[in-house]
Amino acid sequence: MRKQDGSSLSLVRMGLGWDPLKKRGLFGNREVEIDLDASAILFADHQPVDIAFFNQLRSKDGSVQHTGDNRTGAGDGDDESIMVDLNRVPAHVTTIIFVVTSYEGHTFAQVEAAFCRLVDETTRAELTRYTLSGGTPSTGMVMAKLHRDGNSWKMTAIGEPLNAKQPLEMIPQLGRFL
Numbered sequence: 001m002r003k004q005d006g007s008s009l010s011l012v013r014m015g016l017g018w019d020p021l022k023k024r025g026l027f028g029n030r031e032v033e034i035d036l037d038a039s040a041i042l043f044a045d046h047q048p049v050d051i052a053f054f055n056q057l058r059s060k061d062g063s064v065q066h067t068g069d070n071r072t073g074a075g076d077g078d079d080e081s082i083m084v085d086l087n088r089v090p091a092h093v094t095t096i097i098f099v100v101t102s103y104e105g106h107t108f109a110q111v112e113a114a115f116c117r118l119v120d121e122t123t124r125a126e127l128t129r130y131t132l133s134g135g136t137p138s139t140g141m142v143m144a145k146l147h148r149d150g151n152s153w154k155m156t157a158i159g160e161p162l163n164a165k166q167p168l169e170m171i172p173q174l175g176r177f178l
Contacts, residue, residue: 008086008152008153009086009120009122009153010085010086010087010122011083011084011085011086011120011121011122012083012084012086012118012119012120012121012127012146013081013082013083013084013118013119013121014038014040014081014082014084014098014116014117014118014119014143014144015038015077015078015080015081015116015117015118015119016036016037016038016078016079016080016081016100016114016115016116017073017076017077017078017079017113017114017115017116018034018036018073018079018111018112018113018114018115018132018133019034019073019074019111019112019113019114020032020033020034020072020073020074020112021034021106021110021111021112022112033071033072033073033074034072034073034102034104034106034110034111034112035070035071035072035073035102035103035104035106036073036079036080036100036101036102036103036111036114037053037054037069037080037100037101037102037103037166037167038053038066038080038081038082038098038099038100038116039051039052039053039054039066039082039098039099039100039101039167039170040052040053040059040064040066040082040084040096040097040098040099041096041097041099041167041170041171041174042059042064042089042093042095042096043093043094043095043096043097043174043178044092044093044094045094045178046175046178048171048174049092049093050064050093051167051168052064052065052066052082053066053166053167054066054069054103061088061089061090062088063084063085063086063088063089063090064082064083064084064085064089064096065082065083066080066081066082067080067081067082067083068080071103073111073114078117082098083121084096084146086146086153093148094147094148095145095146095147095148095178096145096146096147097142097144097145097174097177097178098116098118098142098143098144098145098146099140099141099142099143099164099167099170099174100116100132100140100141100143101139101140101141101164101165101166101167101169101170102139102140102165103165103166104165105139105165106139107136107137107138107139108132108133108134108135108136108137108138108139108141108161109134109135109136109137111132111133112133113133114131114132114133115129115130115131115132115133116129116130116132116141116143117129117130118143118144118155127155128143128144128155128157130143130157130159135161136161138161138162138163139163139164139165140161140162140163140164140165140169140170141159141160141161141162142158142159142160142161142162142170142174142177143157143158143159144156144157144158144159145158145177145178158177160177
């Protein structure tokens, strides 16, 4: 991936944001906490070799780092982020797939103000963005992938819904994106 000035993209961040679900009830309004999770799955050819997600906040080599689990969606902006230092990703890793899952099984049709995006962290430029709210009745989304192309990286936006509550459940479904 190249920036407008011709230099290679080196630091990418996946951002995921959402709001708690507002429910109207007989005794007033209340918020239902929604637990979405951002994950990055690293592949060597077609084999998963590492992951950064809520249960493992960094890849074994440290090139991919999750900033922490948000279980409610409270707050503004990105609720979860994953930083990828492309210059530090081991040579055997050929693809990184970014996914979103709904831990409690809420579908994207139920979640409010949900989005995911990829950002060039050095310039803060948004590379791709998906609105998840009002979407499909699925519990997972394959957002995008980064894959090696010689000595550089290319990004492919995907935006494909899948059903999985945790990223490890999604791995068997990802082969077609490699």
